[in-house]
Amino acid sequence: MDQENTNITATNVVELGGKSWTAYFWSGIFAIVLLLLSVAFLGANIFGGLIVLSVSLLIIALRFYSIKSHRLYMDDIGVWRSSGILPWTKGTSGVKWRDLDEAVFFKSMFSWMFKSYSIRIGHRFTKDSEVFLDHWDRGDKAVMAINARHQELVRANALH
Structure with missing residues (x-):
């Protein structure tokens, strides 16, 4: 309803x-993988890497705030x-x-x-x-x- x-x-x-903090566990693993991929892109192409890093940080923040919003x-x-x-x-x-x-x-x-x-x-x-x-x-x-x-x-x- x-x-x-x-x-x-x-x-x-x-x-x-x-x-609980356990809800953040898989999102934390996802964040680590996403950040590692972003760093790899940074090494290959600075401009493209910054875009990928910015989008990655936005996705990670949205996931964590979404979990926190449950009441x-x-x-x-x-x-x-x-x-x-x-x-x-x-x-x-x-x-x-x-x-x-x-x-x-x-x-x-x-x-x-x-x-x-x-x-x-x-x-x-x-x-x-x-x-x-x-x-x-x-x-x-x-x-x-x-x-x-x-x-x-x-x-x-x-x-x-």
């Missing part, structure tokens, strides 16, 4: 974190993920509390060691509206907070 053009004003916004938060309406740095990539999607099935995180030795989890925030009625996040910093804690808040609302009979 997109929450971009709504007139509903949410209160009690709780930030649930962002991407997860919950409010009185539901749980939302926002991301994007360029106007055509910005957006928010999420699940309203009344439609939330459950939030789960996936365990592995890697996720346990680095505290970087994959999260699925399920929709009761459709898989298309689910939110899936990988490499989430302390995703286990975020999932526990989401499920605790959902249980509070269910017990208070506050979901309409």
